[in-house]
Amino acid sequence: MLEIKELDITVDNREILQDINLSIKEGETHVLFGPNGSGKTTLLMAIMGSAKYRVTRGSIMFKGRDIVGLTLDERARLGIGISLQRPPVIRGVKTRDVMTACMREQTDGENIDRMAEKAKMTELMDREINYGFSGGEIKRSELMQLLAQNPDLALLDEPESGVDLVNIALIGELINELLKKEHPIRDRRHAGFIITHTGHILDYVNARTGYVLLNGRIVCEGDPHEILETIKSKGYENCRKCAS
Amino acid sequence: MRKLEPDKKLKERAKKSLSKPALLGEDIDLNRYDHAADELDYQNEPARLPEQTRERMLQVGVILDRNNRRSGTIIQMDHSVVHSQAKQDGIELMGTNQAREKYDWLSDYLWKAVAVDSDKYTAHVELNQGNGYFVRALPGSKTIYPVQACLYLAKKNLAQNVHNIIIAEEGSELHIITGCTTAPKEEEGLHLGVSEFYVKRGARVSFTMIHNWAPGIAVRPRTGIVVEEGGVFLSNYIIMKPVRSVQAYPVARCVGDDAVVRFSSIVVASPGSDMDIGSRVILNAKRARTEIISRAITIGGNIIARGCIEGNAPEVKGHLECRGLILRGGGTIHAVPELKGTLAGIDLSHEAAVGKIAEEEVEYLMMRGLTRNEATAAIVRGFLRIDIEGLPPQLNQELQRAIEVSEKDVM
Structure with a gap:
């Protein structure tokens, strides 16, 4: 579904990512680890197509098509969705308005209300989007919007950060619904690419592959649980040594 | 009979101020405009006004259909009140000149919320009486549907003078929608509109004004509001169409405890438009509250968005929110929020922001x-x-x- 080859990304003329190669097939969920500032968010934003993140080399293929020249909305309509770590507040634009946008043609008030209920967002639907939302509310709002968009590839930037333990199960449920975990593996079409710091989300999603991003390069690829254990016990320092 | 003596004094004060420039805004040369206009025929059935005129009125919220869900309608074209009809008990609606004839007590309200010698425009209105509307909600009367008033500038190069008096008697509820517009044209014109509001004890007034002028029109509204104990005054002002110049700075005075004033305005400046628009609230009584909210957008014109709250009594509270959006270049937005407090225990705040879309x-x-x-x-x-x-x-x-x-x- 997603095939990234030899990708270099610059932000404000500074090279942030170098020579990224990865491949996510239909139905797979991959996880991206890395210390602060290693370029994880940059990679997700580049896949989504934010103009600030410029591709200077390489390709991003989605469903067999090179999407590098496509705008954000074109990519969204092709089936890529993202949940941001720190989404902006848009004054005067209500959560419900954004949900309506997410659902496009299939807008249906009842449907929106059902999703809001599921994400425990009912009371925030008529509030300005992200204005005064708590950390957990932001995550639930982002995932609710993705559920409405129903993307084939969901990019999730730290969906569990700032979420308390009670809410994390709900976040896990929403992600699983997004990735259609209820379907048997061979029937699963939806793919996920998740940035995680704590790894808590691995308790809830069935991730197949993990990557470690260090200084803008993928230095390790393998079983995500194993990677997480290594990071937990030996820190990223060990990844650095291993990479060199 | 009208009280002639105070009237004479007012005229004298006005005469002395005929060349007094306004504190704000471009100085308009009144001599550039015609001041006389033909007396226009009264229309029993405003729905029969020409379609184009009705269309313009509709754009500013004035609906002339029979089932228009309005408590009353008054239309002034140039200097003539061409229609005036209240449809609900408890509402009095007529031209200000007619009200002057009918009620000798009206002098108690004329030029009491706006000073006749504020500037040359108020002086001009007093000395060149062109009419205006008088709306009064009798004590305890409540309207659900608004009274609609239309001020229409038809004649080329005319200076239209209007003096409106709005009185909400004790415990009444009154909603007014005022549409100010002009025949679709490119010519110049001037609208001078004095409006004085008296919101008595426990009364509630909403005043919604939509301006839809033309690129050659200059507008100088002069508005004063007096709110008594427990009274509520809500003002909504919308101007989103081109105009040459508008300068307006209505002043509301809360003189009774627990009075509430809220101003909301939406201002859009097209290329060639100069707008100096604000609201001022003076909190002179205990626990009086106010909120001033303005949204300004420039698509090429210039806007000065003012707001001022003055707290002079215990436990008053006020908030001013002034946000500007520069959608297209070539214009400016200048936000001027002001707060003034004169004693401890008051709570005044403001937030202002001007920028482009992030x-x-x-x-x-x-x-x-x-x-x-x-x-x-x-x-x-x-x-x-x-x-x-x-x-x-x-x-x-x-x-x-x-x-x-x-x-x-x-x-």
């Missing part, structure tokens, strides 16, 4: 599948969305519709 916000909505244009439109729509409390739902919907219609021009 790219991050546009991208966020694009990530959800909106095109760049759709995302920008959604953000502008959100910017213009002011949740207006206290309006009847129908009036609120009409107001939102009026804003939505004009949004297209903004984009």
Whole structure:
């Protein structure tokens, strides 16, 4: 579904990512680890197509098509969705308005209300989007919007950060619904690419592959649980040594 | 009979101020305009006014159909009140000149909320009486549907003078929608509108004004509001169409305990428009509260967005929110929020922001599948969305519709 080859990304003329190669097939969920500032968010934003993140080399293929020249909305309509770590507040634009946008043609008030209920967002639907939302509310709002968009590839930037333990199960449920975990593996079409710091989300999603991003390069690829254990016990320092 | 003596004094004060420039705004040369206009025929049936005229009136919220869900209608074209009819008990509606003849006590209200010698425009209105509307809600009367008033400038190069008196007697509820507009034309014109509001004890007034002028028209409204104990005054002002110059700075005085004033305004400046628009609230009584909210957008014109709250009594509270959006270059937005407190225990605050649309916000909505244009439109729509409390739902919907219609021009 997603095939990234030899990708270099610059932000404000500074090279942030170098020579990224990865491949996510239909139905797979991959996880991206890395210390602060290693370029994880940059990679997700580049896949989504934010103009600030410029591709200077390489390709991003989605469903067999090179999407590098496509705008954000074109990519969204092709089936890529993202949940941001720190989404902006848009004054005067209500959560419900954004949900309506997410659902496009299939807008249906009842449907929106059902999703809001599921994400425990009912009371925030008529509030300005992200204005005064708590950390957990932001995550639930982002995932609710993705559920409405129903993307084939969901990019999730730290969906569990700032979420308390009670809410994390709900976040896990929403992600699983997004990735259609209820379907048997061979029937699963939806793919996920998740940035995680704590790894808590691995308790809830069935991730197949993990990557470690260090200084803008993928230095390790393998079983995500194993990677997480290594990071937990030996820190990223060990990844650095291993990479060199 | 009218009290002639005070009237004479007023005229004298006005004469002395005929060349007194306003404190704010471009000085308008009154000699450039014609001051006389033909007396226009009274229309028993305003629905029979020419279609183009009705269309212009409709754009400013004045509906002339029989089933228009209005408590009354008054229309002034140039200097003539061409129609005036109250449809609900408890509402009095007529031209100000007629009210002067009918009620000798009206002099107790004329020039009491706005000083006749404020500037040359108020002086000019007093000395060249052109009429205006008088609306009075009798004690305890409550309207659900608004009274509608239309001030229409038809004659080329005319200076239209209007003096409006609005009285909400004790415990009454009154909603007014005023549409100010002009025949579709390119010529110049001037609208001088004095409005004096008296909101008595426990009364509640909402005043919604929509301006839809033309690129050659200059406008100098002069508005004063006096709110007594427990009274509520809500003002909504919308100007989204081209105009040459507007300078308005209504002043509300809360003179009774627990009085509430709220000003909301939406201002869009097209290329060639100069707008100096604000609101001032003076909190002179205990626990009086106010909120001033303004949204200014420039698509090439210049806006000075003012707001001033003065707290002079214990436990008063006021908030001023002034936000400006530069949608297209070539124009400026200058926000001037002012707070003045004269004693301890008052609570006044303001927030002001001027900028362009944040790219991050546009991208966020694009990530959800909106095109760049759709995302920008959604953000502008959100910017213009002011949740207006206290309006009847129908009036609120009409107001939102009026804003939505004009949004297209903004984009």
